[in-house]
Amino acid sequence: MVLPIVAYGDPVLRKETEAITKDFPKLDELIENMFETMYAARGIGLAAPQIGMAVRLFIVDATIFEDDEDLTEEEQKFASTFKKVFINPEIIEESGDEWAFNEGCLSIPDVREDVFRQPEITIVYEDENFKKHKETLSGIVARIVQHEYDHIEGVLFTDKLSPLKKRLIKSKLTNISKGKIDVDYRMRFPNAKKKR
Numbered sequence: 001m002v003l004p005i006v007a008y009g010d011p012v013l014r015k016e017t018e019a020i021t022k023d024f025p026k027l028d029e030l031i032e033n034m035f036e037t038m039y040a041a042r043g044i045g046l047a048a049p050q051i052g053m054a055v056r057l058f059i060v061d062a063t064i065f066e067d068d069e070d071l072t073e074e075e076q077k078f079a080s081t082f083k084k085v086f087i088n089p090e091i092i093e094e095s096g097d098e099w100a101f102n103e104g105c106l107s108i109p110d111v112r113e114d115v116f117r118q119p120e121i122t123i124v125y126e127d128e129n130f131k132k133h134k135e136t137l138s139g140i141v142a143r144i145v146q147h148e149y150d151h152i153e154g155v156l157f158t159d160k161l162s163p164l165k166k167r168l169i170k171s172k173l174t175n176i177s178k179g180k181i182d183v184d185y186r187m188r189f190p191n192a193k194k195k196r
Contacts, residue, residue, distance in 0.1 A: 001033050002040045002186060003051045008108045009177025010190040014154045015054040019088045022130050024055075031085055031128055034059050041185035043106045045144050047151030050107050052188070056088045058148035062141050075139045082141050089125035091149055094118040101143055103157045108176060109183045111169055115160050117146050 006012055020027070030053075038046040038059060047058035062082040065075070096119040104112040120138040123145060127133060137145055147157060158166065158173065175181055179189035 001036060003033055003037045004186040004188040005037065005041060005046075005050050005106050006052050007176050007179070007187050007189045008156070008158075008173050010052075010107075010188070012049050012052050012054055013107060013151070013156060015049065016154060017049060017054045017056045017152045020055050020057055028128070030057075031059065035061070037186075038106075041106050045148040046106065047148045049151050049154075056152050058086050058089070058152060060084050060086070060141075060144050060148060062144055065140055075141075078139075078141060085128040086123075086145070086148070087126040087128070087130065089123055089145075089149060089152070091121050091123050091146070093122040094120070094146075096120045096138075101140075103143075103147060105147070105157055106185070108156065108158060108173070109181055109187075111158070111172055111176070113157070113161055113165060113169070115147075115157050117143055117160075119143075121146060123149070 024030075030048075034046050034048070034051065034057075037051060038044075038061070044062060044064055045058060045060045048055045060082065094117075098116040098118055100114040100116050102112050103115045119142060120136065121142045122134065122136045124132065124134045150156065158169065161169075177189060177191045179187075179192035
């Protein structure tokens with residue numbers, strides 16, 4: 001089932017998220033719905049807060065980058081099979097010189113800005129079967145994971161912009177929160193005027 005994506009300005013995007021336990025109700029169905037929702041919006045990652053749930057869960061599918069000519073052959077190959085569920089993740093290390101990449105977000109449609117992040121991370125997490133993993137990721141895949149991880153920490157990519165950039169997009173963000181934007185996927189706007 002395709003769920004509405006929560007827009008910028010909704011308090012759930014800033015909430016502290018809670019860990020997920022093995023007895024979490026209908027977790028398989030939730031994960032399936034999240035993938036369906038992400039694909040319907042043509043996204044490459046989706047975190048639980050973006051569908052209104054303050055839990056430590058996000059999904060990533062980087063396979064869209066398998067033919068990206070801006071990436072190395074090795075990065076393309078790795079991205080081509082990178083489709084994962086991250087439960088209760090924790091980034092334990094970030095390293096390397098920060099690099100800029102133009103990021104966007106399903107909760108902040110039509111806003112894209114260069115964001116600086118470190119190129120390599122080590123993350124521990126559980127998969128959908130609660131099997132523990134520890135992985136070191138780099139390049140575009142690390143960036144996608146960092147972006148989604150920020151969501152479960154209550155951080156948005158716009159928080160990482162310079163004060164000037166933030167001022168320049170302020171009215172755009174206000175309009176997004178009010179639903180004054182055209183999107184071709186289901187969204188829930190926190191400050192939209194109710195129709196009578």
